[in-house]
Amino acid sequence: MARCSGRATSRSYRKMQGHAKMTMFAVFSILSLFFPSSTEAGLYTATDQIILLTPETVESVLVNSTAAIVVEFYASWCGHCVAFSTTYKNLARDIKEWKPAVDLSAIDCADESNRKVCTNYSIRGYPTLKFFNAYSKADSKGQSLRAHRDVRGLRQAIIDKLEKHEEPWPPACPPLEPTSKAEIDSFFETNNVQHLALIFEDLKSYIGREVTLDLLQFENIAVRRVLNTEEALVSELGVTDFPSCYLYYPGGNYTQLKARTFYSYALQRLPGVERSGKPTPNKVNLKSNNTNEPWRHFNASRVYMADLESALHYSLRVEVSAYPVIRGKDLNSLKKYICVLAKYFPGRPVVMNSLRYIDSWLQNQYGNEVSYDAFRAALDNTAQAPDTALPEGVRWVGCQGSQPHFRGYPCGVWTLFHVLTVQAINSRASDALEVLTAMREYVRTFFGCRECAQHFESMVRENLFDVSTSSSAVIWLWSRHNRVNNRLAGALSEDPYFPKIQWPSPEMCPLCHTVKLNGDHKWDLDQVLPFLTSYFSNSSILTDFLDDESIILEKQREKQASEAKKRLGREVKEATTVNPLSLLPTIQEEEEEEEEEEEGPQDEAVAEDMAGGKNYDTTPWVKPDMGLGERRQKRAHSRPVIVGMRMKPQPEDIVDLDSFVNQHYRAKALAASSRVKRRTLQRKEEQEPVPIFGLGLGLDSGLGMVGLEPMEPEFENQKRKHLQKRELSHQVYNVKEGESHRIGWVSMFSVGFSKVDISLCVILYFLSSVCLLTMYLFFKNRLRIRRPKVSQL
Numbered sequence: 004m005a006r007c008s009g010r011a012t013s014r015s016y017r018k019m020q021g022h023a024k025m026t027m028f029a030v031f032s033i034l035s036l037f038f039p040s041s042t043e044a045g046l047y048t049a050t051d052q053i054i055l056l057t058p059e060t061v062e063s064v065l066v067n068s069t070a071a072i073v074v075e076f077y078a079s080w081c082g083h084c085v086a087f088s089t090t091y092k093n094l095a096r097d098i099k100e101w102k103p104a105v106d107l108s109a110i111d112c113a114d115e116s117n118r119k120v121c122t123n124y125s126i127r128g129y130p131t132l133k134f135f136n137a138y139s140k141a142d143s144k145g146q147s148l149r150a151h152r153d154v155r156g157l158r159q160a161i162i163d164k165l166e167k168h169e170e171p172w173p174p175a176c177p178p179l180e181p182t183s184k185a186e187i188d189s190f191f192e193t194n195n196v197q198h199l200a201l202i203f204e205d206l207k208s209y210i211g212r213e214v215t216l217d218l219l220q221f222e223n224i225a226v227r228r229v230l231n232t233e234e235a236l237v238s239e240l241g242v243t244d245f246p247s248c249y250l251y252y253p254g255g256n257y258t259q260l261k262a263r264t265f266y267s268y269a270l271q272r273l274p275g276v277e278r279s280g281k282p283t284p285n286k287v288n289l290k291s292n293n294t295n296e297p298w299r300h301f302n303a304s305r306v307y308m309a310d311l312e313s314a315l316h317y318s319l320r321v322e323v324s325a326y327p328v329i330r331g332k333d334l335n336s337l338k339k340y341i342c343v344l345a346k347y348f349p350g351r352p353v354v355m356n357s358l359r360y361i362d363s364w365l366q367n368q369y370g371n372e373v374s375y376d377a378f379r380a381a382l383d384n385t386a387q388a389p390d391t392a393l394p395e396g397v398r399w400v401g402c403q404g405s406q407p408h409f410r411g412y413p414c415g416v417w418t419l420f421h422v423l424t425v426q427a428i429n430s431r432a433s434d435a436l437e438v439l440t441a442m443r444e445y446v447r448t449f450f451g452c453r454e455c456a457q458h459f460e461s462m463v464r465e466n467l468f469d470v471s472t473s474s475s476a477v478i479w480l481w482s483r484h485n486r487v488n489n490r491l492a493g494a495l496s497e498d499p500y501f502p503k504i505q506w507p508s509p510e511m512c513p514l515c516h517t518v519k520l521n522g523d524h525k526w527d528l529d530q531v532l533p534f535l536t537s538y539f540s541n542s543s544i545l546t547d548f549l550d551d552e553s554i555i556l557e558k559q560r561e562k563q564a565s566e567a568k569k570r571l572g573r574e575v576k577e578a579t580t581v582n583p584l585s586l587l588p589t590i591q592e593e594e595e596e597e598e599e600e601e602e603g604p605q606d607e608a609v610a611e612d613m614a615g616g617k618n619y620d621t622t623p624w625v626k627p628d629m630g631l632g633e634r635r636q637k638r639a640h641s642r643p644v645i646v647g648m649r650m651k652p653q654p655e656d657i658v659d660l661d662s663f664v665n666q667h668y669r670a671k672a673l674a675a676s677s678r679v680k681r682r683t684l685q686r687k688e689e690q691e692p693v694p695i696f697g698l699g700l701g702l703d704s705g706l707g708m709v710g711l712e713p714m715e716p717e718f719e720n721q722k723r724k725h726l727q728k729r730e731l732s733h734q735v736y737n738v739k740e741g742e743s744h745r746i747g748w749v750s751m752f753s754v755g756f757s758k759v760d761i762s763l764c765v766i767l768y769f770l771s772s773v774c775l776l777t778m779y780l781f782f783k784n785r786l787r788i789r790r791p792k793v794s795q796l
């Protein structure tokens with residue numbers, strides 16, 4: 004393979020390096036503009052199953068390790084390294100099961116902090132692969148390993164190195180040399196395993212050794228390589244094909260494995276073969292009530308609508324609810340998600356109605372934010388959009404786990420998006436990336452597993468934009484999902500009953516799997532695509548375990564009614580336990596009312612109407628022909644003191660109707676509730692005898708006689724509270740009254756005069772005019788009297 008030479012030290016090379024660095028810097032700067040959250044500058048990330056070496060960790064990884072280590076020394080600016088990184092990552096995925104015997108690592112020599120390490124290992128060109136035997140010494144510089152362009156070449160090169168390990172053989176590495184009849188005859192006496200797999204092959208074949216390493220992390224099985232020259236065994240089993248695989252049992256019994264190219268896959272799935280280090284699952288529990296729900300028998304090779312609806316419920320009612328206010332980019336992500344659901348979800352009519360309704364509702368939210376409560380109200384709103392319902396709760400079927408913490412929602416998310424990508428093909432979507440972009444943004448924003456989201460994002464960044472057709476979107480998601488499966492195979496989060504495999508298995512889709520000329524496994528994409536489109540198609544989705552649509556609608560209605568009831572209860576409660584300060588105007592109004600002897604029946608009617616949830620007339624004026632009660636009611640509307648006190652003056656001509664109605668409604672509720680309370684209290688007072696020294700005259704209903712009884716505690720409390728509230732309100736009111744006078748004087752200058760002020764002014768004006776006129780007449784008369792006297796003189 005071509006390599007970037009690091010040998011030149013001339014000025015021109017340094018200059019070139021400088022240019023390269025500058026170019027790389029520019030490229031990174033541009034990339035970081037597009038991917039601002041990216042922090043990893045090297046070619047590999049923690050999700051690649053490759054150990055990322057640093058000066059601090061290099062010694063602990065390479066020296067005295069129980070496993071052999073392959074190190075790739077690379078420079079992130081080197082084009083060949085970038086090209087090779089894909090092969091190296093594929094290799095890491097491919098030989099993941101070999102980890103106890105050999106592990107992969109990498110170090111970026113372009114990073115200045117790593118330069119000393121690279122110099123210590125005499126690295127002069129990139130990429131350079133080095134192989135460090137298990138238990139290497141501190142002064143070991145490693146052996147060169149050819150950087151083959153293909154995974155197979157690298158795999159075989161690694162096996163060659165492993166085999167060259169000198170004695171003592173590292174315990175973590177299985178025996179790789181061919182076996183003999185003598186060893187096999189006594190095998191079960193010296194080994195405590197249930198299965199022995201024999202791979203018959205020729206000397207050049209690596210399959211036996213590869214399968215041996217593939218099964219390294221599995222218990223209860225051993226693999227041995229038998230050469231075609233081992234005639235005794237070959238003839239005993241009648242082997243004619245090389246390579247071929249046989250299961251050999253004590254007593255000389257054997258069976259041939261037909262799936263010639265998938266030995267590892269087949270062997271890992273033999274009964275009793277378990278991944279080591281994981282507790283053996285208790286088979287009995289699965290079928291009984293191991294989760295909180297009874298086990299639902301299902302067909303593991305089908306998609307269930309119950310899983311899809313459960314995923315919808317969980318994502319929209321649980322995941323999204325983590326955002327009390329959804330704004331900006333997050334809101335866009337939600338809109339895109341709902342939009343693809345409304346377009347492509349192959350749901351039942353009520354569910355589709357619901358998705359379309361919420362989609363158009365969301366698209367009509369022009370602001371930059373939406374509260375989750377408003378979104379949820381729209382989601383659950385059957386009143387405005389009839390025959391819409393998104394079933395509540397989860398009911399996993401194909402995504403059931405053997406334990407409550409296995410599978411479920413993440414399985415539902417994968418299934419949902421596979422289905423959507425396939426439906427997008429069927430709907431001839433014009434934008435090939437529409438579903439994947441919606442998935443990317445949903446996962447990035449709302450998917451609760453943040454680490455999963457990061458891993459997914461790094462896969463997206465790799466090559467999502469290569470997707471150009473709806474079919475390639477289906478294949479992209481399938482292959483990324485398999486990559487995640489590969490990474491998670493054997494992880495603690497893997498349900499032992501549903502092991503992570505490269506999906507679909509050879510049993511599900513035999514045609515999807517082919518073999519390259521060199522014997523390597525290969526997916527036949529021409530077969531995979533039709534398999535996926537058929538597997539996730541609308542017509543293949545099973546509707547078992549779903550509630551009937553009418554039942555869902557009924558449930559939804561019941562829920563709505565009970566919520567409306569609760570809401571009303573809350574509002575009435577709020578209104579009756581209101582802060583004394585906010586009661587001020589009510590008290591003020593009460594006092595006005597108390598001054599009036601007459602009392603109309605409207606007040607009770609208001610409270611009743613309110614309880615009945617009726618709408619109120621918001622006309623803010625009082626007509627001259629209105630009755631007293633009506634006037635009072637209107638006055639409460641037109642001049643609700645609460646509104647006056649609390650509402651900010653609206654700018655001219657702009658009326659915030661919502662806030663007006665809210666305030667108005669609240670003012671009415673408060674006024675009405677306080678009136679209801681007062682009247683109830685009055686009625687109680689009338690019914691109850693007057694308390695004397697903390698004792699009340701009560702009616703002993705049991706005996707039917709009147710006597711001296713302690714006051715009923717609840718009533719006593721109520722009355723005391725009421726009196727306290729009134730007293731407090733009066734106190735506060737008195738304080739406020741002073742303030743309000745001041746405010747009146749101040750407002751006189753800015754707003755205008757009251758009627759009284761104007762009347763006083765007129766009277767004063769009139770009086771002063773009269774006074775002036777009188778004075779004028781008085782002096783005029785006096786002058787007239789004096790003038791003749793002067794003339795007489």
Ligand SMILES: Cc1cc2nc3c(=O)[nH]c(=O)nc-3n(C[C@H](O)[C@H](O)[C@H](O)COP(=O)(O)OP(=O)(O)OC[C@H]3O[C@@H](n4cnc5c(N)ncnc54)[C@H](O)[C@@H]3O)c2cc1C
Nearest residue numbers: 410413414416417454455458459481484485487496501506
């Ligand atoms: C976007 C995303 C990223 C995730 N990242 C992580 C992570 O980094 N770490 C982690 O621990 N967990 C991660 N998870 C969760 C993990 O992938 C599994 O979903 C979870 O462990 C449950 O596994 P499962 O056995 O139910 O099968 P899943 O992997 O969830 O698959 C669900 C079903 O899809 C089908 N299926 C399997 N493979 C494919 C395929 N290649 N193409 C099409 N269909 C397939 C099968 O029928 C399978 O039962 C992620 C989940 C999602 C949605």
